[in-house]
Amino acid sequence: xxxxxxxxxxxxxxxxxxxxxxxxxxxxxxxxxxxxxxxxxxxxxxxxxxxxxxxxxxxxxxxxxxxxxxxxxxxxxxxxxxxxxxxxxxxxxxxxxxxxxxxxxxxxxxxxxxxxxxxxxxxxxxxxxxxxxxxxxxxxxxxxxxxxxxxxxxxxxxxxxxxxxxxxxxxxxxxxxxxxxxxxxxxxxxxxxxxxxxxxxxxxxxxxxxxxxxxxxxxxxxxxxx
Amino acid sequence: xxxxxxxxxxxxxxxxxxxxxxxxxxxxxxxxxxxxxxxxxxxxxxxxxxxxxxxxxxxxxxxxxxxxxxxxxxxxxxxxxxxxxxxxxxxxxxxxxxxxxxxxxxxxxxxxxxxxxxxxxxxxxxxxxxxxxxxxxxxxxxxxxxxxxxxxxxxxxxxxxxxxxxxxxxxxxxxxxxxxxxxxxxxxxxxxxxxxxxxxxxxxxxxxxxxxxxxxxxxxxxxxxx
DNA sequence: TATCTGAATCTTGCATACACAGCGGCTCAA
DNA sequence: TTGAGCCGCTGTGTATGCAAGATTCAGATA
Numbered sequence: 001x002x003x004x005x006x007x008x009x010x011x012x013x014x015x016x017x018x019x020x021x022x023x024x025x026x027x028x029x030x031x032x033x034x035x036x037x038x039x040x041x042x043x044x045x046x047x048x049x050x051x052x053x054x055x056x057x058x059x060x061x062x063x064x065x066x067x068x069x070x071x072x073x074x075x076x077x078x079x080x081x082x083x084x085x086x087x088x089x090x091x092x093x094x095x096x097x098x099x100x101x102x103x104x105x106x107x108x109x110x111x112x113x114x115x116x117x118x119x120x121x122x123x124x125x126x127x128x129x130x131x132x133x134x135x136x137x138x139x140x141x142x143x144x145x146x147x148x149x150x151x152x153x154x155x156x157x158x159x160x161x162x163x164x165x166x167x168x169x170x171x172x173x174x175x176x177x178x179x180x181x182x183x184x185x186x187x188x189x190x191x192x193x194x195x196x197x198x199x200x201x202x203x204x205x206x207x208x209x210x211x212x213x214x215x216x217x218x219x220x221x222x223x224x225x226x
Numbered sequence: 227x228x229x230x231x232x233x234x235x236x237x238x239x240x241x242x243x244x245x246x247x248x249x250x251x252x253x254x255x256x257x258x259x260x261x262x263x264x265x266x267x268x269x270x271x272x273x274x275x276x277x278x279x280x281x282x283x284x285x286x287x288x289x290x291x292x293x294x295x296x297x298x299x300x301x302x303x304x305x306x307x308x309x310x311x312x313x314x315x316x317x318x319x320x321x322x323x324x325x326x327x328x329x330x331x332x333x334x335x336x337x338x339x340x341x342x343x344x345x346x347x348x349x350x351x352x353x354x355x356x357x358x359x360x361x362x363x364x365x366x367x368x369x370x371x372x373x374x375x376x377x378x379x380x381x382x383x384x385x386x387x388x389x390x391x392x393x394x395x396x397x398x399x400x401x402x403x404x405x406x407x408x409x410x411x412x413x414x415x416x417x418x419x420x421x422x423x424x425x426x427x428x429x430x431x432x433x434x435x436x437x438x439x440x441x442x443x444x445x446x447x448x449x450x451x452x
Numbered sequence: 453t454a455t456c457t458g459a460a461t462c463t464t465g466c467a468t469a470c471a472c473a474g475c476g477g478c479t480c481a482a
Numbered sequence: 483t484t485g486a487g488c489c490g491c492t493g494t495g496t497a498t499g500c501a502a503g504a505t506t507c508a509g510a511t512a
Binding site for chain 1: 238279280283284287288295308311312314315318322375376377378
Binding site for chain 3: 483484485486487488489490491492493494495496497498499500501502503504505506507508509510511512
C-alpha cells in the first residue's frame with residue numbers, strides 16, 4: 001500500500017525516515033505510547049520537520065502510529081489481544097487465498113508450489129531458519145498469486161507486512177519449522193487435489209499453530225495496555 | 227485506516243481537501259490518469275501546497291491516487307477488472323464476518339440484527355432508497371461487530387469505504403432493494419440458527435448479486451484502460 | 453488542601469522560499 | 483531529415499517562519 005519503492009535511486013528523506021521509524025517501532029525500540037515529536041525527530045535524522053511529517057502520516061496509514069489532530073503522533077498501542085485479532089484475520093485471509101488458489105491455480109503454478117515445498121526440506125533438515133523463513137514467504141506468496149486476483153494479492157501482502165514484526169520470533173522454536181513444513185505438506189496435497197475447502201481448513205489450523213508458537217515465544221508485548 | 231475523525235471540531239484543511247478530492251475521484255469528475263498538480267490544487271482550494279501534499283499522500287495510501295517520486299500524483303487507473311477483484315475480496319470478507327458473527331454474536335446482538343432487518347421493510351415498501359442504503363450499512367456494521375474482533379471490524383469498514391464509490395449506483399435498480407432485503411432475511415435466519423457456514427454462503431451470493439447489479443448499472447468505468 | 457482559572461510555552465498546521473530533478477524544446481551535426 | 487546533446491522551465495522535495503490550538507503550571511479562591 002505504502003509506496004514501497006522499487007530499486008529506484010531516489011533517496012527521499014521522508015522514505016528513509018519512514019523506514020527507520022517503522023523498524024524502530026516493530027523492533028520494540030520505540031515502545032507504544034511514545035510521543036513522536038516532529039522537530040525532535042527531525043533533529044535526530046538531520047532533517048527538517050517536513051519530511052518527518054510525511055513519514056508520520058504514512059506510518060499512521062499503515063497503523064504503526066496514531067495521529068491525533070493538533071496533538072501529534074504517538075506509537076500505536078498494540079495489546080496482546082489486538083495482535084491475536086490481527087492473527088485471526090491473517091489466518092482467515094490465508095485460508096481464503098488457499099481456497100481460491102486450490103480452485104484456480106494453473107498446472108504450472110501447482111507444480112511450482114510443490115517444488116517450493118520440496119526445497120524447504122533441506123532448510124528444515126539443516127535447521128537453516130533464515131532459509132526456511134524465506135521459502136515460507138515464497139510459499140505463501142505462491143498461494144496469494146494462485147488466487148489470480150491482484151487486489152487480494154496486494155491486500156494479503158500488506159497484511160503480512162504489518163504482521164511481520166510479531167511473527168519474527170515464532171520460528172525460533174526449535175520444533176516449529178518441522179511442524180510448519182508438515183502442515184505445508186498437507187496443504188499442498190489438498191491444493192493439488194483441488195480441494196479448496198480442505199486446504200482452507202488446514203491453512204487455518206496452520207496459522208493457528210503459528211499463533212500458538214508466537215504465544216509461547218518470548219513476547220515483545222508483555223502486558224496489556226488497555 | 228485513514229484517520230476518519232469523529233465529530234471533533236478541528237477542520238483540518240488537509241482533511242477537507244482529502245475528502246473533496248476523494249469525492250471527485252470516486253464520482254468520476256476526475257478521470258483516471260489525470261495529473262494532480264499540487265500548486266494548482268492549492269489554488270483551487272485556496273490553500274498552499276502543504277495541506278494538498280498531505281491529502282495526496284493519504285489518498286495514495288488508500289489507493290485512489292498513485293504517486294511517483296518526483297513526478298507527482300495521478301488519479302489511479304481503475305479498470306473494470308480491478309473493481310471486480312475488489313468486489314470479490316469484499317464478498318469474501320463479508321462472508322468471513324458473517325460466519326464468525328453467526329458463532330459469536332450475543333443474544334442481544336442477534337436481536338438487534340433482526341430488528342434492523344425488520345426496520346428495512348418499510349424502506350423497501352416505500353422505495354426509500356436512501357433510507358434502505360442507511361439501514362443496509364447498519365446491517366453490515368452489525369455483522370462486522372458481531373465478529374467481536376475490532377481489527378476485522380476496522381479492516382472491513384476500510385474496505386467498504388474504498389468500495390463505496392462503486393456501490394453507489396447499484397441500488398438504483400428498481401428491483402434491487404427488494405431482492406437485497408430478501409437475501410438479508412435468509413442471512414439473518416442463518417445467523418439466528420448459528421449456522422455460520424450457511425450464512426457465509428448466503429452472504430457470498432448476496433454480494434455476488436450486488437456486483438451483478440453494479441455490472442448492469444450505468445458504470446463510471448466504461449472502458450478498460452489497461 | 454483541592455479545584456478552577458488563565459497565562460506562558462510548546463507543538464502542530466499552514467504558508468512561503470529555495471534547490472534540484474525531470475521533461476520538453478532547441479540547436480547543431482551527420 | 484533525423485538523432486544526440488544542451489538549456490531552460492516546470493514542479494516536486496525540503497527548509498523555515500508564523501499563527502493558532504493544546505498542555506502545563508502557577509496562582510487565586512472556596
